[in-house]
């Protein structure tokens with residue numbers, strides 16, 4: 001307790017981000033789902049050419065360059081720049097969503113619905129903005145049960161698809177449509193941080209023109225290899241975007257800086273590079289999953305740039321520690337239902353081979 005802090009500051013349990021070690025060179029970092037290939041060389045070239053003198057000036061409050069780039073990727077679905085909101089990472093975009101769409105839940109009996117195992121920022125935003133969150137269990141295969149989101153009183157829905165940290169995705173857009181149809185009076189957020197890594201990525205952006213209650217959130221941090229730049233965006237009906245701008249302009253009108261805006265726009269326009277790296281990650285993942293299965297892990301079917309794997313020969317928390325001693329960092333969640341699993345980011349083929357070698361060594365020691 002600190003007497004100068006507000007009650008909320010004293011009480012809130014903040015989100016705990018994955019570790020960013022100082023000494024990355026000597027470590028194999030498979031803990032925060034960054035892209036091993038980094039950003040598009042075209043985007044990197046833009047960064048090099050930026051004249052520092054432009055930093056004198058404030059950036060474009062609406063990040064028009066980024067909005068237009070996003071619109072060009074999704075123009076086949078009728079998306080225009082007016083359907084896009086850009087923020088300082090999708091975490092910020094999500095926070096703006098909570099404030100714009102869910103704060104009416106305050107002091108009501110209604111809750112925002114979200115899967116019980118999902119992105120751990122959702123409960124934090126809910127606490128931050130005094131919104132009840134109802135956790136909906138997954139089925140025994142860690143799949144989202146669509147029926148549970150139908151006919152249940154709520155004041156909003158937030159689903160990550162593919163889900164995190166499970167890596168499992170919904171089987172078709174029809175499932176999302178059913179949820180949207182059954183919840184037309186509230187906003188449904190589909191957080192697509194990992195959509196690029198599904199084998200057949202079908203983004204819910206396709207549904208934005210049809211459903212006025214849908215907000216699709218995407219990030220530059222994973223597939224675009226720009227986690228350090230902090231750019232995320234939402235695609236939704238113009239009126240929802242307008243609401244988000246009102247909240248943004250009541251908090252921070254310049255969330256995306258001039259460097260980020262130019263680099264992000266170029267990265268989005270370089271779809272060839274985007275496809276090349278996401279396919280490389282998928283190929284590595286498929287090989288890695290088959291090695292893990294042979295070595296005694298149960299692996300959930302992954303549509304992401306990480307796998308969620310349960311070692312059957314050792315406790316997950318012990319394995320986490322042993323890997324760490326060998327300079328390999330993965331993510332372990334000491335939480336109900338998932339404490340038997342490790343979340344392992346897909347790095348390069350070489351990274352994953354090091355991981356496999358480390359597991360073999362650990363098993364050799366175990367077997368004497």
Ligand SMILES: *Cc1c(COP(=O)(O)O)cnc(C)c1O
Pocket residue numbers: 088089090091092119160164191193218219220221227230231232
């Ligand atoms: C990584 C991640 C984000 C946040 O990404 P930003 O870096 O803030 O853009 C959002 N949602 C999920 C599910 C994520 O895993």
